[in-house]
Amino acid sequence: MTYRILIVDDEPILTELLSSHLQDHGYTVSVANSSDEALEKLNTKPNLILLDINMPGMDGLELCKAIRNHIVCPILFLTARITEQDKVNGLRAGGDDYITKPFGLQELIARIEAHLRRDERNNRPPEVVTSQGLIINLSDRKVFWNEQELSFSKREFDIIEFLSSNPNQVFDKERIYEAVWGYDAEGDSSVIKEHIRKIRAKLMQASGSEYIETVWGMGYRWKK
Amino acid sequence: MTYRILIVDDEPILTELLSSHLQDHGYTVSVANSSDEALEKLNTKPNLILLDINMPGMDGLELCKAIRNHIVCPILFLTARITEQDKVNGLRAGGDDYITKPFGLQELIARIEAHLRRDERNNRPPEVVTSQGLIINLSDRKVFWNEQELSFSKREFDIIEFLSSNPNQVFDKERIYEAVWGYDAEGDSSVIKEHIRKIRAKLMQASGSEYIETVWGMGYRWKK
DNA sequence: ATAAAACTTGACGGAATTTTGACATTCTCT
DNA sequence: AGAGAATGTCAAAATTCCGTCAAGTTTTAT
Numbered sequence: 001m002t003y004r005i006l007i008v009d010d011e012p013i014l015t016e017l018l019s020s021h022l023q024d025h026g027y028t029v030s031v032a033n034s035s036d037e038a039l040e041k042l043n044t045k046p047n048l049i050l051l052d053i054n055m056p057g058m059d060g061l062e063l064c065k066a067i068r069n070h071i072v073c074p075i076l077f078l079t080a081r082i083t084e085q086d087k088v089n090g091l092r093a094g095g096d097d098y099i100t101k102p103f104g105l106q107e108l109i110a111r112i113e114a115h116l117r118r119d120e121r122n123n124r125p126p127e128v129v130t131s132q133g134l135i136i137n138l139s140d141r142k143v144f145w146n147e148q149e150l151s152f153s154k155r156e157f158d159i160i161e162f163l164s165s166n167p168n169q170v171f172d173k174e175r176i177y178e179a180v181w182g183y184d185a186e187g188d189s190s191v192i193k194e195h196i197r198k199i200r201a202k203l204m205q206a207s208g209s210e211y212i213e214t215v216w217g218m219g220y221r222w223k224k
Numbered sequence: 225m226t227y228r229i230l231i232v233d234d235e236p237i238l239t240e241l242l243s244s245h246l247q248d249h250g251y252t253v254s255v256a257n258s259s260d261e262a263l264e265k266l267n268t269k270p271n272l273i274l275l276d277i278n279m280p281g282m283d284g285l286e287l288c289k290a291i292r293n294h295i296v297c298p299i300l301f302l303t304a305r306i307t308e309q310d311k312v313n314g315l316r317a318g319g320d321d322y323i324t325k326p327f328g329l330q331e332l333i334a335r336i337e338a339h340l341r342r343d344e345r346n347n348r349p350p351e352v353v354t355s356q357g358l359i360i361n362l363s364d365r366k367v368f369w370n371e372q373e374l375s376f377s378k379r380e381f382d383i384i385e386f387l388s389s390n391p392n393q394v395f396d397k398e399r400i401y402e403a404v405w406g407y408d409a410e411g412d413s414s415v416i417k418e419h420i421r422k423i424r425a426k427l428m429q430a431s432g433s434e435y436i437e438t439v440w441g442m443g444y445r446w447k448k
Numbered sequence: 449a450t451a452a453a454a455c456t457t458g459a460c461g462g463a464a465t466t467t468t469g470a471c472a473t474t475c476t477c478t
Numbered sequence: 479a480g481a482g483a484a485t486g487t488c489a490a491a492a493t494t495c496c497g498t499c500a501a502g503t504t505t506t507a508t
Contacts, residue, residue, distance in 0.1 A: 068289070068293070094290065094293045107408065110408065111408070114402060117399070139392075139393055140392045140393055140394070140445075141394050141439070141442065142392075153440065153441065153464080153465060153466080154439075154440070154441035154442050154465080154466095155441075155465080155466070156465095187467080188467085188468085190467095190468090190485095191466075191467060191468080193484095193485060193486065193487095194466085194467075194468090194486090194487085194488095195466085196485095196486090197486065197487070197488095214484095214485070214486090216474085216475060216476080216484070216485080217475085217476080217483085217484070217485095377453080377454055377455080378454080378455095379454080379455070380454095411456080412456080412457075412458095414456095414457085414458090415455075415456055415457080417495095417496065417497070417498090418455085418456075418457090418497090418498090418499095419455085420497090421497065421498070421499095438495095438496070438497090440463090440464060440465070440494095440495070440496080441464085441465070441466095441494080441495065441496095449508100450507100450508085451506105451507085451508075452505100452506080452507075452508090453504105453505080453506070453507085454503100454504080454505070454506080455502105455503080455504070455505080456501105456502080456503070456504085457500105457501085457502075457503090458499105458500095458501090458502100459498105459499090459500095459501105460497105460498085460499090461496105461497095461498090462495105462496090462497090462498105463494105463495085463496080463497100464493105464494085464495080464496090465492105465493080465494070465495085466491105466492080466493070466494080467490105467491080467492070467493080468489105468490085468491075468492080469488105469489100469490095469491100470487105470488090470489100470490105471486100471487085471488085472485100472486075472487070472488095473484105473485080473486065473487085474483105474484085474485070474486085475482105475483085475484075475485085476481105476482090476483085476484095477480105477481090477482090477483105478479100478480090478481090
């Protein structure tokens with residue numbers, strides 16, 4: 001899953017820097033240089049918002065409240081101020097965290113990740129059930145065939161998770177590789193056929209049926 | 225346990241009356257006569273909030289949403305209105321119940337108690353009991369194996385608390401480190417395997433069984 | 449102040465996983 | 479049918495990860 005982040009700040013230099021840095025970390029980034037623009041860009045359905053608290057026109061705090069009327073996602077304030085009162089005001093307006101300028105990019109990334117994870121944990125459906133008694137529990141990362149638990153390695157489970165969460169769709173090896181290894185991973189996506197083999201063997205041994213179908217020349221698909 | 229109740233209403237006469245009545249029933253009461261005051265008084269960590277829906281300035285519904293961004297507790301609306309639409313609006317804003325004015329004090333107490341009871345059931349497990357006689361008391365920070373108390377250091381207990389509160393889920397070392405040390409802590413999350421080792425040794429010595437499972441390449445999980 | 453306990457660090461070996469590459473098989477198209 | 483490309487199989491190599499220990503540092507208790 002690749003996350004979308006909306007940056008709201010009126011300093012183009014800063015937004016430019018942040019944007020490219022976040023993109024390097026695999027995020028999809030939208031930028032708004034004004035409050036109005038920010039409200040428009042909410043339709044990109046960001047997973048997280050970085051919000052400069054000092055903005056001309058509508059204040060960052062006001063904007064925060066306005067945003068809260070539309071979507072639910074973590075909102076992190078970027079600010080030079082740091083008084084306790086500011087903090088209270090920000091949280092009161094519906095913000096989730098404060099990051100004071102100047103901040104390290106590492107810290108920024110760490111906080112973003114923390115909030116995204118927390119947010120994700122709050123609204124993740126716990127499990128996916130597929131045909132004929134095979135249960136894939138995504139939060140526990142366990143797979144059951146009837147009462148029996150099947151054991152999969154990390155990569156194997158990640159591939160199962162990706163495919164079974166998007167049943168009946170065909171994904172080529174590059175796509176799967178990107179989803180599981182990461183967009184910037186270097187390496188040969190031909191490893192996948194080996195992992196697929198292992199997965200198939202385990203599933204077949206336990207259940208006696210095929211869950212992953214090869215679509216020749218196109219990729220693989222999870223049958224449902 | 226004595227519960228804290230926050231009353232939010234702009235009519236001093238009413239708040240005065242309610243306050244003394246609730247105090248007679250053993251509750252600790254805070255009063256806010258405006259929305260701003262209400263938000264400030266959230267730091268008293270009320271267990272329940274009585275909220276007048278008709279308030280000057282920020283509307284009761286808005287206030288309710290704002291409160292919801294900060295704490296989780298039952299919110300009961302006090303209102304003269306009673307249309308179905310109002311009810312829907314209120315619940316949508318995050319309210320838990322409606323009490324229409326004028327109301328009997330007995331009824332009020334009854335509803336408050338009902339909600340407190342329900343709330344307590346929902347999110348205050350004072351202790352976690354896991355398989356075979358192991359008891360983890362989170363509020364006292366003590367662990368028992370049958371009658372015998374086991375001793376854990378702070379870090380050890382923190383890790384046990386985090387894992388056992390989220391049984392069966394797998395957390396990688398970074399995630400555990402973040403949860404226990406804090407998301408902005410610097411340091412090497414590899415310390416965790418050493419703490420895990422200590423925890424396992426103590427639990428094994430006392431109970432003879434494994435509670436923490438290693439999921440290779442993914443992290444650790446509390447078996448339940 | 450001193451001792452004890454808790455916490456952290458780094459290194460090592462072994463174990464499980466992941467990757468690689470050679471080769472076999474299957475499929476598509478002519 | 480046969481060439482070429484894509485996929486499947488297998489075993490060995492490379493890598494990553496975990497458990498353990500010993501030693502150093504910090505914190506807490508006496």
